[in-house]
Amino acid sequence: PFVEMIGYFPNPDDGVKVHTIKEVVVFHYPPTIHIYDVHEYGRRFFRTLTYTSNSSLCLHDVPGDPYPDRINNMICLSSGSPWTVRAPSPSLVISRRLNAELGIQTFIPSRYLAGTIPACLLEQYRYWQSEDDDMVGEPVDPKNVYDLTIKLNKDGRVDKEGFCCNSDAYALVQRTPNKGAGKKLKAQTLLNVMTARDGSGLKELGLLFSRLDNLSHILFWTNTKLSTPADESSIDLVELPRIKMTFRADTVETSPGRFTTHLFSTDHDGLYVTTNPENRRRVENLLGNVPSFIVLQNSDQELFALLPGCALPRRLFSDGHHLSTQMILDRRNQEWIDNLGPVRFYLYPVHPSYAFLYTPSLASSMYLMLLHFIAGNYLEVFKSIESCVSEELSPEELQIFDQLEFLGNDYHPDAHACRLKFSAVISGFEGAMRIPWSVSVEIAEYVRKYEAVSSACRLTATEELFLLDALFESKEDSAA
Numbered sequence: 001p002f003v004e005m006i007g008y009f010p011n012p013d014d015g016v017k018v019h020t021i022k023e024v025v026v027f028h029y030p031p032t033i034h035i036y037d038v039h040e041y042g043r044r045f046f047r048t049l050t051y052t053s054n055s056s057l058c059l060h061d062v063p064g065d066p067y068p069d070r071i072n073n074m075i076c077l078s079s080g081s082p083w084t085v086r087a088p089s090p091s092l093v094i095s096r097r098l099n100a101e102l103g104i105q106t107f108i109p110s111r112y113l114a115g116t117i118p119a120c121l122l123e124q125y126r127y128w129q130s131e132d133d134d135m136v137g138e139p140v141d142p143k144n145v146y147d148l149t150i151k152l153n154k155d156g157r158v159d160k161e162g163f164c165c166n167s168d169a170y171a172l173v174q175r176t177p178n179k180g181a182g183k184k185l186k187a188q189t190l191l192n193v194m195t196a197r198d199g200s201g202l203k204e205l206g207l208l209f210s211r212l213d214n215l216s217h218i219l220f221w222t223n224t225k226l227s228t229p230a231d232e233s234s235i236d237l238v239e240l241p242r243i244k245m246t247f248r249a250d251t252v253e254t255s256p257g258r259f260t261t262h263l264f265s266t267d268h269d270g271l272y273v274t275t276n277p278e279n280r281r282r283v284e285n286l287l288g289n290v291p292s293f294i295v296l297q298n299s300d301q302e303l304f305a306l307l308p309g310c311a312l313p314r315r316l317f318s319d320g321h322h323l324s325t326q327m328i329l330d331r332r333n334q335e336w337i338d339n340l341g342p343v344r345f346y347l348y349p350v351h352p353s354y355a356f357l358y359t360p361s362l363a364s365s366m367y368l369m370l371l372h373f374i375a376g377n378y379l380e381v382f383k384s385i386e387s388c389v390s391e392e393l394s395p396e397e398l399q400i401f402d403q404l405e406f407l408g409n410d411y412h413p414d415a416h417a418c419r420l421k422f423s424a425v426i427s428g429f430e431g432a433m434r435i436p437w438s439v440s441v442e443i444a445e446y447v448r449k450y451e452a453v454s455s456a457c458r459l460t461a462t463e464e465l466f467l468l469d470a471l472f473e474s475k476e477d478s479a480a
Contacts, residue, residue: 002027002195011085020085023047029198030207032057034115035082041112042093049115051080056210057194060115061332068316068328077328096128103131117173118190119216120241121148145181149174153228170229175221188221191233202235205263208275209238211292212308212345214331217242238263242337243308243344247273252299268347271296271304279303282354289375290368292329296347303350305357309367309396310344312336315374315407325376339395362390366400373407378414382457385421393432405436413449416442417457424463427470439471 003026008019021038032054036047052058054076055066062079069078094107105128113122125137125148137148154169173190193206193215202220209218218240224233238247247263250272254260262272274280274297283295283305292311296304311329330336337344346364348357359365365387372380393401404422407415419435419442426433446453459467 009083009085011087018088021045022082027057027194029203030054030057032194034058035080036115037084037086039086039112040088041091041109042106046108046112047116048112049080050084051078051082052115053078055079055331056214058115058214059118059216061119061214061216062115066328066330066332077330105130105136108135117150118219120219121173121190124241139178143180145177145185146175147178149176172226172229186223188223188237189226189233191220191222191235192229193218193220195229204275205235205238208273208294209240211294212245212306213240213242213310217331235263242331243310244342245345265296268296268304270298272298274303283350285354286350286357288372288377288380289325289327290371290377291327302352303354305348305350307346307348307367307371308344309340309346309363310337313371313374313403315410325374327371327374336399339399341394341396359384359387362388363394363397363400366397370400370403373404373410373415373418376412378412378418379454379456381418382414382421385418385425388422389426389429389433391429391432398432401433402436408437411445413446413452414454414457416446416449417453417459420446420459420467421457421463424459424467427466439467443467443471 005024005026006021007024008021011019023036023038025034025036026032027034033052034049035051037050039046039048049058049060049062052060052062053069055062056077058079064080066077066079069076095104096107097104108127108129110122110127113127121137124140124144126140127135127137127150129135133152133154135150135152137150139147151172151174152169153172157168174187175190176187177185191202193202193210196202196206206215206218206220212218218238220235221237221239222233223236224231226233234249236249240246244267246266248266249261250264251259251261262274264270264272274295276295276297279295279297283293283303287293287305290307293305293307296306298304308331311331312333314328314330316324316326316328341363346361346367348359348364348368350357357368359368365384369381369384369388372378372384388401390397404419419437420439423435423437423439423442426435446459450458
């Protein structure tokens with residue numbers, strides 16, 4: 001399902017004779033390009049991801065601000081630059097010899113594994129490479145109950161061309177319970193979504209979960225003992241450490257003598273991932289253009305929409321004449337993530353009539369309102385405003401409210417109505433919720449475009465009089 005290419009990028013400094021070796025990996029489905037720089041470290045070559053055309057489908061959070069790009073008519077967040085160059089530099093090699101059986105082991109800095117191993121595993125382990133090229137990962141957190149092993153299976157060829165890409169190998173990444181683990185834990189093998197066969201269950205499930213987080217922070221584990229990556233395997237565990245969720249496969253009896261395997265949430269008893277297209281359609285009808293969700297279900301056929309809280313939503317920038325309602329999600333913004341509470345996702349129960357969603361908390365109400373605003377679902381914004389007000393906001397709620405400031409360039413008639421509705425509703429809560437727009441400007445635009453305002457988004461006469469009175473009072477106070 002992918003093609004690898006190798007080349008080099010000339011160093012712009014004429015005095016440096018060494019050029020930067022580039023490795024390019026092109027995936028067929030979904031269409032994705034990854035570009036690696038080949039580094040020399042301790043007289044050995046390693047590759048580091050420096051560019052990806054789709055941040056959600058790579059194993060590394062490439063440094064730098066992500067930017068939108070269009071590939072095959074699909075909006076993606078690209079990261080990094082394909083034009084990076086590397087000048088020769090010294091390296092410090094750290095080795096150890098714990099015992100005769102392990103032999104000499106060399107410490108491998110995590111930056112030289114970026115894009116090869118999921119970023120969350122690079123954060124959780126320190127890596128040592130043995131003389132046979134296999135690696136072990138030692139937990140950074142002493143509470144981690146798993147040790148990691150990486151076994152390289154090489155094709156036996158020797159690369160004599162100097163391009164570091166003329167011999168092949170594949171790795172089996174496995175974790176085994178350590179001495180602090182319980183007896184019920186089993187050894188597990190990591191599965192790679194992007195190298196899975198197109199149309200396979202693993203590939204489709206991986207793309208589904210990429211709606212919640214980047215593949216750099218999603219781990220698919222199997223209990224099946226594998227000898228090669230092509231071996232058939234089950235998907236027994238899915239971990240999303242950044243949004244702090246886990247799904248475990250379990251087989252249940254759906255009818256007498258008929259059994260089905262589902263991925264059940266370990267955080268919400270009885271809820272499992274449903275791929276039923278009809279259920280997806282029902283939730284899509286409620287969320288509109290909001291893309292980043294998966295549907296959960298229980299045995300009573302009740303539906304739930306699961307949205308990640310770690311994603312900072314933004315509207316795709318457009319240069320001019322037409323306002324974009326396409327949404328891009330920055331899942332790497334650490335300041336946004338740090339302001340979240342212990343729960344980093346929002347779960348919205350769907351009413352049995354499939355007519356609306358429940359919002360169980362203020363943060364979940366505000367986040368959904370923000371997504372609807374970005375997506376241009378103004379009627380949903382207008383209906384939800386009254387449930388998005390509080391006299392005191394947590395850091396999580398405040399950062400969601402602050403994003404409304406960046407939607408001030410939305411001049412749709414209904415957008416003016418929504419901002420004025422917000423101004424009327426939060427009256428008296430200005431200490432916690434300071435509106436980032438001019439009420440007088442919004443009133444003028446609302447009146448000018450009144451005939452184009454949707455009937456469901458029009459203010460009541462009472463709200464209009466209240467806003468006018470408040471505006472005149474503020475002008476009198478400023479004049480005094």
